[in-house]
Structures are given as structure tokens and as C-alpha cells.
Amino acid sequence: MRQIVVAIGYGSLVAAAALAQQNIEGHPLVTPYEGSDGGGEYWEYNAYDMIVGFDFDAREAITEPIEGQVTRLYYESPDERSELEIFRNYRTALDEAGFEEIWSCAGDGSCTTGSSRNAFSAANGIRAINGPNSHYAIGTLGYDGRLAYVAVATGRHGTSIDIIETAEMDTGMVAISAAALASGLDADGHVRVDGLMFAHDSDVLLPESEEALDALNTLLTDRPDLDLHVVGHTDMSGSLAYNLGLSQRRAASVIAALVEDYGIDARRLDAQGVGPLAPEATNASEVGRTQNRRVEIVVR
Known part of the structure; x- marks a missing residue:
């Protein structure tokens, strides 16, 4: 081939x-x-x-x-x-x-x-x-x-x-910074981390994720007392069991990158996956499904 x-x-x-x-x-x-x-x-x-x-x-x-x-x-x-x-x-x-x-x-x-x-x-x-x-x-x-x-x-x-x-991703992607993540956590206790990209149907992080990982590292370094749940989300495509597993694995991949590549203490991070159970938008359109595929951080 x-x-x-x-x-x-x-x-x-x-x-x-x-x-x-x-x-x-x-x-x-x-x-x-x-x-x-x-x-x-x-x-x-x-x-x-x-x-x-x-x-x-x-x-x-x-x-x-x-x-x-x-x-x-x-x-x-x-x-x-x-x-x-x-x-x-x-x-x-x-x-x-x-x-x-x-x-x-x-x-x-x-x-x-x-x-x-x-x-x-x-x-x-x-x-x-x-x-x-x-x-x-x-x-x-x-x-x-x-x-x-x-x-x-x-x-x-x-x-x-x-x-x-x-331009669907523009607003969130512009906000990939430690300051923006901190602002979201302070206001709501959780925030979406745009820019974390995975290979198709996989938990493998793509190189384009580096900017988002850098922002997470800066956030965790600047706030040494901050502990986080890292929560994976999917759309509704496929079975619930499969999506729960995929979202969990993607959250774990983010943590692995922060621990192995940036030296963040693994005890500060906890991986969770909720699959399609907390959508941000309708799953009836591709625009909504794209919005629902995401990773969030939540204050522990």
C-alpha cells in the first residue's frame, strides 16, 4: 500500500x-x-x-x-x-x-x-x-x-x-492558558481544557496537545496546593460502556503526560471518565457532538 x-x-x-x-x-x-x-x-x-x-x-x-x-x-x-x-x-x-x-x-x-x-x-x-x-x-x-x-x-x-x-474551536482554543484555566476553576470549580487532541477512537494524545499540556503544567506549578480530577467526556456515538471506558482512558493519558513529561506529582491528579453522561450540547448534530468530546478539570 x-x-x-x-x-x-x-x-x-x-x-x-x-x-x-x-x-x-x-x-x-x-x-x-x-x-x-x-x-x-x-x-x-x-x-x-x-x-x-x-x-x-x-x-x-x-x-x-x-x-x-x-x-x-x-x-x-x-x-x-x-x-x-x-x-x-x-x-x-x-x-x-x-x-x-x-x-x-x-x-x-x-x-x-x-x-x-x-x-x-x-x-x-x-x-x-x-x-x-x-x-x-x-x-x-x-x-x-x-x-x-x-x-x-x-x-x-x-x-x-x-x-x-x-472557526468552531476558535473561542476555546484562544483561551488555552494557565490564567484562563485558573479563572474558570475559581469561578465554577471546573473548566474545559480545549486543545487536548487524541487519535481517532483512541486515548493516544496527538502532538497538537502540547500547548494545552503546557498550560496545565503552569497551572499546577503555580498552584502547588491544587489537586484536580481530570474528567474525560465523549459524545453519544457507540455504546455507553465503550464511551465510559474511552473517556476514562483519555483522562488517564492526560495525567500520564503531565506526570511523565512535566514531573507533576501523580497524587495530585485523579482520572475519571463520564462518557456521554454530561453533554454540553445536543448529540443530534455533529456540531453538538464535537462540543461534547472534551476533557475538563475539576477541583478536588
Whole structure:
């Protein structure tokens, strides 16, 4: 399998955002599969209907609206490579970068029916779902205080990649500082710690978490008498038992990083996971589910 690199490069995105609508060859977040040929278009700001399911009774895609900087790419596939091989390369690279899946499907009976493969194109213009072995995934990647929705569809002849960059994470991410965390603790006894990012469906902290960990270290160093519960939260996707376990493991990973990398006394920290049981927003939309996936600290 030929590796595809997913790179986080915000500086390049800022330069692109200065342009309104244009034809482009690619996007910094995704490197096309080796041997693919194509490009696409970029809109500085546009509406987008992301496909998050398929209604087999109505024979149409289920969508949720979002808005932001929209990049639409299409790459023709090398003839000798299968849909599955190409899609798995993209998916592996995305997962390693911290991709949080919203929905995925594979082939007729999962993505669409054999006679309704045009439903994806009709819903939002994504063109690669065109054969019985087509694959699709939509999810999110966080980077530098922003949130990108990434949709990848691989079909018989090529791969569609839609990237929608939003400002959904801006407010919280700007506040990643020891002073902001201390202010939240003093006011409410608990505070959300934005910027802690994990690999998809995993408790592995990503390198982008360093700024948030630095802030936690400063907070705990400046307040040597402060002891904390570190509490993991998830959305409602999956079983309750699984989400409780995942949220607990993610909280424990944060503590392990603070103890092993910063020398914080482990006795000052306690890991807890409450899964989806304390949501901040509705789990009926992806915006709400994204908000609910978080880590908080609580004064002990």
C-alpha cells in the first residue's frame, strides 16, 4: 500500500484564505494518492451540506449544513489500484492525524443502493460514489484552534475530497492558558481544557496537545496546593460502556503526560471518565457532538 501523508499546515491555509474563489491543485491537509491526477476549487466562505448517512426508504442522502472555507478536490485514480486500496490509504493517514469519524460506508447496501448511486452527487455535488465498491467517510480534524470537516469518497474512477474549515474551536482554543484555566476553576470549580487532541477512537494524545499540556503544567506549578480530577467526556456515538471506558482512558493519558513529561506529582491528579453522561450540547448534530468530546478539570 502506498502511503498518503496528511499534514497540518495552518500557515498555508491563511495564505489560501486571502483568495476568494480559485482553481487549485490540492490542499495542505491531504496529499493525493501516488499516481493520482487532478485538482479542484476553493471558496473563501461557502455553505456545505455534509453527508452523514443514507435514507434507504427515501433513497436519498442525509445531510447536515455547515459553513466555512470550502475546498473541493477530485483526483483520477491509477488504473491498476482498487477503490479499497486507495480509500484505506487515505483513511489510515487521516486516522493517524486524529480524524474523528462522523459516518462512513462501503459499497452498495451501505452507502447507497445500486440504482441510487447518484444520491451523493445530488445532495452536495460529491462525484466519486459511482460503483458497487465505492467507499466514503466524513469526520473532523482539529488544528491550530480550528476545526476542519473532511469528506473522502473513492469510487470506480477517482477520489473526491471535500474540506470545510470552520472557526468552531476558535473561542476555546484562544483561551488555552494557565490564567484562563485558573479563572474558570475559581469561578465554577471546573473548566474545559480545549486543545487536548487524541487519535481517532483512541486515548493516544496527538502532538497538537502540547500547548494545552503546557498550560496545565503552569497551572499546577503555580498552584502547588491544587489537586484536580481530570474528567474525560465523549459524545453519544457507540455504546455507553465503550464511551465510559474511552473517556476514562483519555483522562488517564492526560495525567500520564503531565506526570511523565512535566514531573507533576501523580497524587495530585485523579482520572475519571463520564462518557456521554454530561453533554454540553445536543448529540443530534455533529456540531453538538464535537462540543461534547472534551476533557475538563475539576477541583478536588
